[in-house]
Amino acid sequence: MRYDLGKSSILLSSLIVLAASKATTINVSSGSKDAKGPVDPSFPGFAFEQASFYDYAFDECGKPNAFSQNLIKSVLDRTGGTPLLRVGGTSGDHAQYNADQKEPVSCRATACGPFIPQDKTLKIGPSYFEAFKNFPGAKYEFMVPFDRKDLDNTLAWTAAGLKVIDKEALYAIEIGNEPNFYSWWSPKAYLDKFMEFATAITEKHPSLAGKRIFQSLDVASGSAEKLSTEKAFADKLNQNVSSIKQIAYHYYQSLAPENYEGLQKSILHTDTTRRLSGFEDDIKYLRQHHQDIGFVLSEVGDNLGKGGNLAFRNSLATAIWAIDFQLHAMSIGVDRVNFQQIYKPGFCMWEPVNSTHWDIATPMVRPNYYSQPFVADFIGKGGRTKVASILSEEKLAAYAAYEDGKLARIAIVNLNLGKASGEDRKKTDIVLDDLAKGVESVTVHQLNSPHGSLAQTDITYKGLEWSFESKGLQKQVRDDSKTVNIKGGKVTISIEEASAIILEV
Ligand SMILES: *[C@@H]1O[C@H](CO)[C@@H](O)[C@H](O)[C@H]1NC(C)=O
Ligand SMILES: *[C@@H]1O[C@H](CO)[C@@H](O)[C@H](O)[C@H]1NC(C)=O
Numbered sequence: 001m002r003y004d005l006g007k008s009s010i011l012l013s014s015l016i017v018l019a020a021s022k023a024t025t026i027n028v029s030s031g032s033k034d035a036k037g038p039v040d041p042s043f044p045g046f047a048f049e050q051a052s053f054y055d056y057a058f059d060e061c062g063k064p065n066a067f068s069q070n071l072i073k074s075v076l077d078r079t080g081g082t083p084l085l086r087v088g089g090t091s092g093d094h095a096q097y098n099a100d101q102k103e104p105v106s107c108r109a110t111a112c113g114p115f116i117p118q119d120k121t122l123k124i125g126p127s128y129f130e131a132f133k134n135f136p137g138a139k140y141e142f143m144v145p146f147d148r149k150d151l152d153n154t155l156a157w158t159a160a161g162l163k164v165i166d167k168e169a170l171y172a173i174e175i176g177n178e179p180n181f182y183s184w185w186s187p188k189a190y191l192d193k194f195m196e197f198a199t200a201i202t203e204k205h206p207s208l209a210g211k212r213i214f215q216s217l218d219v220a221s222g223s224a225e226k227l228s229t230e231k232a233f234a235d236k237l238n239q240n241v242s243s244i245k246q247i248a249y250h251y252y253q254s255l256a257p258e259n260y261e262g263l264q265k266s267i268l269h270t271d272t273t274r275r276l277s278g279f280e281d282d283i284k285y286l287r288q289h290h291q292d293i294g295f296v297l298s299e300v301g302d303n304l305g306k307g308g309n310l311a312f313r314n315s316l317a318t319a320i321w322a323i324d325f326q327l328h329a330m331s332i333g334v335d336r337v338n339f340q341q342i343y344k345p346g347f348c349m350w351e352p353v354n355s356t357h358w359d360i361a362t363p364m365v366r367p368n369y370y371s372q373p374f375v376a377d378f379i380g381k382g383g384r385t386k387v388a389s390i391l392s393e394e395k396l397a398a399y400a401a402y403e404d405g406k407l408a409r410i411a412i413v414n415l416n417l418g419k420a421s422g423e424d425r426k427k428t429d430i431v432l433d434d435l436a437k438g439v440e441s442v443t444v445h446q447l448n449s450p451h452g453s454l455a456q457t458d459i460t461y462k463g464l465e466w467s468f469e470s471k472g473l474q475k476q477v478r479d480d481s482k483t484v485n486i487k488g489g490k491v492t493i494s495i496e497e498a499s500a501i502i503l504e505v
Pocket of ligand 2: 060362
């Protein structure tokens with residue numbers, strides 16, 4: 001249900017008084033039947049714009065970037081999953097491989113930012129691929145260029161990449177990016193050309209033959225209707241179904257909000273569920289017809305576009321949106337996500353090195369990063385977790401994680417941002433009912449900052465902080481977790497505006 005905030009403030013204020021005294025009750029065992037999963041321990045993946053990836057992989061001294069390595073490890077160590085790193089996007093799709101180029105990229109992302117194909121063509125040389133050596137244990141979703149339909153360029157790029165990315169490290173080959181923006185786009189033209197390139201790649205690399213290795217579609221955010229999964233299979237992919245590893249779409253929550261009200265609107269739980277519901281038929285189709293083919297959101301960010309206040313793009317508010325988005329995605333059966341990193345002050349989760357171009361960019365962990373250890377802890381270890389949505393309101397959402405049918409964890413996200421100043425933050429009471437008989441206490445951890453929704457600093461999850469100073473390793477700086485006793489299977493929990501909590505049962 002949606003409220004019209006513009007109407008009848010008198011009526012609204014009296015309702016608020018009522019609402020404050022009436023806590024929301026959640027029956028926590030209600031979701032166990034509908035729970036989706038088991039959730040892949042590799043669910044929380046990362047994505048990197050092509051040129052940016054080099055700067056995420058190396059530090060200023062040309063050594064493997066330990067800061068980036070540790071931040072990724074800190075997330076996947078929590079689930080025991082393999083880090084899945086997608087390297088690709090628009091800049092790489094239009095790029096050229098130049099075997100004679102000494103520099104890894106024609107202009108580093110730290111100096112030029114991401115490459116906009118209309119302005120400049122990214123060129124990469126053989127040394128670019130050294131970056132793929134710097135994340136031991138990770139697997140790659142390796143994009144190769146496609147839009148120009150220059151098969152020689154694609155094959156040279158693929159060969160240079162596969163020299164470094166060995167069989168163990170190659171998760172998928174993605175051919176092209178957001179094809180619905182190509183000048184030559186039609187579903188048929190795209191699918192025919194895609195399979196022609198996939199076949200040519202397989203002929204050059206016979207070890208790929210007969211393997212599920214290709215990632216297809218990668219349709220742009222907000223354009224899923226341009227090519228449904230069912231249509232893609234019916235029209236073409238069914239002819240080569242054993243070569244398809246996963247189907248991907250891209251997802252950005254909104255355009256950069258212009259003001260605080262716009263930020264609040266852009267992160268509403270009901271907006272996230274509405275947008276994600278556009279993928280439910282695609283997921284259902286794959287589960288019914290192609291059990292072994294994954295469904296992923298391979299390029300994800302909170303908001304796109306230029307300008308805007310940085311705090312509207314990367315703050316406590318967007319970090320808690322990222323939690324709600326991921327938990328809802330897993331509750332409808334999305335297999336994995338890759339959160340996009342671009343070297344440019346904006347939505348990325350961390351800046352890996354100093355920049356000569358972006359004046360405010362020094363190495364740092366951005367607020368959005370904090371969603372990832374939270375989401376990973378919610379998934380937990382062991383690969384047995386099933387997830388269900390147990391509360392779905394406009395600004396309040398809760399999810400339950402079950403292991404072997406038994407409630408293991410609950411996450412609650414309060415997407416009511418409160419005042420922009422961060423003052424006078426209200427709490428919402430939630431009654432958790434129908435906890436199992438044996439449960440005597442729960443431990444509550446929070447993701448929060450004393451500065452409120454627009455916080456850029458002093459953000460902690462479980463009292464932990466990640467920073468460049470700590471080299472991306474977690475450091476205990478606060479003690480705000482607590483244990484709450486349970487009586488009669490029922491407990492009341494308070495959650496502050498613009499925060500998220502996780503309860504360990
Ligand atoms: C797709 O199918 C055709 C026809 O069987 C085959 O020649 C081609 O090698 C296949 N390509 C891939 C990538 O599997
Ligand atoms: C990054 O820039 C800051 C501010 O100019 C400087 O203090 C720091 O030494 C630089 N770091 C590296 C690794 O060059």
